[in-house]
Amino acid sequence: MAGPDPSDFEQQVLLAVWRLGEGAYGTTVRDELESHTGRALAQGAVYVTLVRLEKKGLLKSRLSDPTPVRGGKSKRYFHITSRGVAGLTAARKTMDRLWEGLSEEGGELT
């Protein structure tokens, strides 16, 4: 993958989209992130990141037909691309390399 590893929050969003599979759109991604991180998020923050990741080619989106439940508004569904998976893997490997030789309690492994 070209370019730098995705940031922490970008990785979280990518993972949420990946986990949700076919059902990943703004609301579900936000719910997934909030339930796993325990942090309240602004919808704008999630959207900014989703759009940025799409521009980087790590996500792809498609628009659904308008649904009456949402007042005739359509949903934008996201799915992770192979570049997205590669980006996550690269970021994980970077972290693993940095963790090598360290224990979670602090200090070096003996």
Next chain:
Amino acid sequence: MSPHKPPAAATALLRFLLPGPVFDEFAGDLEERFHRVAESNPSAARRAYWKDVLSPTVLRFRREARGMPLPPGSSPRSGRGDGFVMSLITDLKFAIRMLLKAPTFTAIAVVSLALGIGPNTAIFSLVNAVLFQDWGVDDPEKIVDIYTLTDDGQYFFSRYSVFELVRDGAGDVFEDVAQHSMFTGRITDLSGDDELVLGEMVTGNYFTVMGVQARLGRTFVPEEDAVLNTNPVVVISDRFWRTRHGSNPALVGGDIRLNGRPYSVIGIAPPEFRGRLAPGIGTDFWVPFSMYPHLAPGKMGQGDLTITGRLRDGVAPGEALAAVTTVATRYNAEQDAENPDRRSTLALIGVSLADVRLHPNFDQVLMGMAALLFVAVGLVLLIACVNLAGFLLSRAVDRRKEMAVRVAMGAGRGAIVRQLAVESLVLAGMGAALGLVLGQLAMRALVSVEPPVPIPIDLDAGLNVRLMLFTGGIAVLAALFFGLAPALEATRAPIAATLRDEAGSSGGKRKVGARGILVGAQMALSTVLIFGAALFLRSL
């Protein structure tokens, strides 16, 4: 889907901030979440919706979303919404730069506007606090006050016997009927100092009828009002608790001495409930009516009680009015049968609390006085606006060259008027902010004046949404008023002549004409105001 709807103002703001296609996706997601939360907690859902719309991340999303693929059938709106917002932001930046470049002019304009807007906000605060106060009761439209009508049609207080008649005779329309009346008592503090305080003597169901619960401790139970002189208990107002007892929670359960006798403090009323004496006059404490032999021995015979009932579900205030009229008619018929020669008859009338400002007898007069005050302060603002229009007109003449250059470079007349309108709005906004501060200072000074009699003034005249909206509204009106003529004047000059510095004579004439009208208007308004003030002072 919940039956609730997301706040329309927030959606409108979002629609303004986001271009059409991305608005649909974003708002659709927000709406979905809103309905989910609203099923269990509608107010939390509304708060969360607003929070999401007001988050700065929305603007970041707006920037980031440019170039996103559009939904089928939609067209890009960048030519309209996007361009409009961007040029508005540019106008705003330019306006601030221009005003900063002329600091003396800006300072004078802002101060003169503030002097015009300040009195308006002060009077609005006062009128709002006195005439439009929230009584702090639950469902005020279900509360009906019942008055005895005098022969000349005045609404008057009632005797205890009338309260009993209504309580026993109108049970089919009222869930419950209470009565309350004012009295003054002496409270002795720990150091032995006496203080004259204003309280209400109430029936045991008073707080239930008002739908008010204690913020600390409890309110009365009906049994405490059942037997005369046996339950010396008291509920204290939040204001009295805060100012005299430093919000000490230990006061609940303790005693205070009222007219020389210890009364057990059973609860503290919530801050939004200031009793039912009158708006702006806070009740310091409430005691059960059964304690009247100790606190006001003659109370039973006095005709100074206010009867208040809470309507049963589904009963209209009109039905309550009919019911109390029937009570009075029935009573009169009985009395006539017993004593055909009696002279007085009983007439009762019910008024919904939602329709009462201060008291039905005075409401109309007070509204008239409020209108008069608004006319006076409105004139002050008008003078400030005319004054400022004169300033801006001179400035417009000075800036004609700048405008001519902009027109020559392709700026439309509309764009120039919009630019100048934004400058006026920025000035008005600054004037309104300073005016709000001045108005608040004036109100604080007014409220802190010690009244000649010891009446606990408890006016809720602080900043609130209504006041902010009012100030914003008059600022926009003022901006339109003082900004429009100079804006049109600035765009009227012939470009070529202005650029060659030849516009002096014709523009000058128009300048003098317009300014002459403004000066004349200012003189006329000032004269009206001075005569009005003189007449007002003489009528005092």
